[in-house]
Amino acid sequence: MNKRKKRSWGxxxxxxxxxxxxxxxxxxxxxxxxxxxxxxxxIQENIEQEKELNEKLLRQKEEIASKEYSEKIARESLGMVKNGERVFVDVNQ
Structure with a gap:
């Protein structure tokens, strides 16, 4: 009986x-x-942010490739005008 108690405790x-x-x-x-x-x-949040940035960059790429954007840059940055256009300069500024 003593062995059985020891076994059950073990x-x-x-x-x-x-x-x-x-x-x-x-x-x-x-x-x-x-x-x-x-x-x-x-990581999933980062992926969503990168997708949004990618879409924004694609829209900018399309805008930059357009003729209107090229004309805008030529007028504003380079001071160019189309043939036959008159340029008026405000001398008060």
Missing amino acids: LIIITGALMMYLGTVLVKQQFIINSQRQQLKQ
């Missing part, structure tokens, strides 16, 4: 230790999962 101790080990492993795993979910969320 089994209880081993089972308890195993359960504690599994508990700590599960908690650590949950922390890792939460951390990776947060990283995934941040």
